[in-house]
Amino acid sequence: MRASPPWFSRNIIALSAVALSVGVLAACSSSGSSSSSSTSASASASATSSANTTPITIGASLSLTGDFSADGLAYQKGYNLWAKDVNAAGGIMGRQVKLTILNDASSPNQVVTNYQTLINTDHVDLTFxxxxxxxxxxxxxxxxxxxxxxxxxxxxxPTVFQTPQNEADHNVFDVSLPVADEIMPFVNYIASLPASQRPKTAAYPMAQDPFADPPVQLAQQKLQALGVKTVYSNIFPAEPSSYTPQADNVAGKAPDVVVLGSTDVPTVAAFMKAFETNHYTPKWFVAAAGPDQGAAFITAVGAGNADGMMVPNGWYPGYNNAQSQKMVNEYVAQYGGTASDVNADVAEAYSVGQVAEQAIVATGGTDNAKIIAYLHSGVTLNTVQGPVKFDPLGENGASAAFMFQWHDKGTKFTQVLPTGAQGSVTIIQKAPWATS
Structure with a gap:
């Protein structure tokens, strides 16, 4: 297990792929009260199932249309793939899983209506x-x-965990890497460079979004402390009409580094196109989200333009974890393409199902109060993203932090940070635009 990087704002440990695999295996070998694997949980549950064979109903709202549709559709595949695997193995405690997924059209108002419907009208057992x-x-x-x-x-x-409801009820459990720490591997990489090799200037454009902004703001704070001058920092509406003018402003400053607060492929694609039009190429280009979308990203920006684009995450298709590799193979068999086309959304959604499955087995059913207490008990769970252990607010304190980059003309999505971690290859600077 690697030591924590120097500037992580929470107890997030950047693990190598091998170390993560060892951690997962160690968790599997520990007592049943502290961990359980999804596969063994299903087998055990099926063997000891009770007379209750009614389906376990699970409701979720996803952005199947609208601004977040690329991610929402990937999440749908992840949830469905998990349910298919569980049901093929006999269900959970002998009960099949039935998913009800409603389309929220990427709307905060509609998502509220959808969960009210799922809980009060459909009376689902659990919500994802x-x-x-x-x-x-x-x-x-x-x-x-x-x-x-x-x-x-x-x-x-952070806004998800700081709501009055969660601070009172502690009902939120995020299986993935906490957002604020996502870009810290890049910051630590810059800190490791000799002063003469560090970037001199940086820009921080941010779409107005609680996901996009915190990691960029923390990166800006830490890079400024390293002497990297901020030449542009602005939060803009997360609307397509805002993207090109903001990108043009950044290009006019010509910073060495651009750290973009983005939530989707269209935001990143618009900035890349505007930079190309302005004949400007940053040395390092990090986006909070978008480049991790596999085929959807490459299709939008072109394979030649993808080289050097970076994105943070806690998972990638080549992650050396047996459960993950099995999921990737199943995804490719069902949906086609290659392993590189499987984006992190799929793994996140699949991990949600795995955590729920282990909690159901451990508590003997779908009593939500018991599940909440169990997930707050300090138990370490296993997922395709690695270990999961929730802190009092529901953040995953055992998650890993990596940076990924597109290489070889958009054909390889590779782990580049932390430097020296198992699986990391040499980081490259942003390649010139393919059509400039």
Whole structure:
């Protein structure tokens, strides 16, 4: 296990892929009260199932249309793939899983309506989260009012955990890396460089979003402390009409580094196109989200333009974890493409299901109060993203932090940070635009 990087704002440990695998195996070998694997949980549960064979109903709202649709559709695949695997193995405690997924059209208002419907009309047993912190915050409040555990994988912004509902009910559980720390591996990489090799200037454009902004703001604070001059920092409306003017302003400053607060592929693609039009290429270009979207990203920006684009995450298709590799193979078999086309949304959604499954088995059913207490008990759970252990507010304190980069003309999505971690390759600077 690697030591924590020097500037992580929480107890987030950047682990190598091998170290993570060792941690998962160690967790599997520990006592049943502290951990359980998803696969063994299903087998054990099926063997000891009770007379109750009614389906376990799980409701979720996802952005199947609208601004977050690329992510929402990937989440749908992840949830469905998990349910398919569970049901093929005999269900959970002998009960099949039935998913009900409603479309929120990327709207905070609609996501509230959807969870009210799922809980009060459909009377689902459990709820899974939507995509984005923007939607998770109001959705989790609906769940809290009804006493539901809210297990999710894409709501890691501080605002999600600091709501009055979660501080009172502690019902939110995010299986993924906390948002604020995501870009710290890049900051620590810059800190490791000799002063003469560090960037001199940086820009921090941010779409107005609780997911996009916190990691960029923390990166700005830390890079400024290293002597990197801020030449541009602005939060703009998360609307397509805002993207090109903001990108033009950044290009006019010509900073060495651009750290973009983005939530989706269209935001990143618009900035890349504007930079190309302005004949400006930053040396380092980090986006909070977008480049991790695999085929959706490459299709939008072109394979030649992808080289050197960086994005943080806690998972990637080549992650050396047996559960993860099995999921990736199943995804490719069902949906086609290659392993590189499997984006992190799929793994996040699949991990939500795995955590819920282990909690159901451990507590003997779908009593939400018991599940909430169990998930706050300090137990370490296993997922395709690695270990999960929730702190008092529901953040995953055992999550890993990596930076990834597109290489070889957009054909390889590779781990580059932390430097020296198992699986990390040499980081490159942003390649010139393919059509400039």
């Amino acid at each position: 989260g939507p995509f984005s912190s923007l939607l998770t915050t109001p959705a989790s409040a609906v769940a809290a009012r009804s006493g539901y555990a809210f297990i999710e994988g894409a709501g890691g912004a």
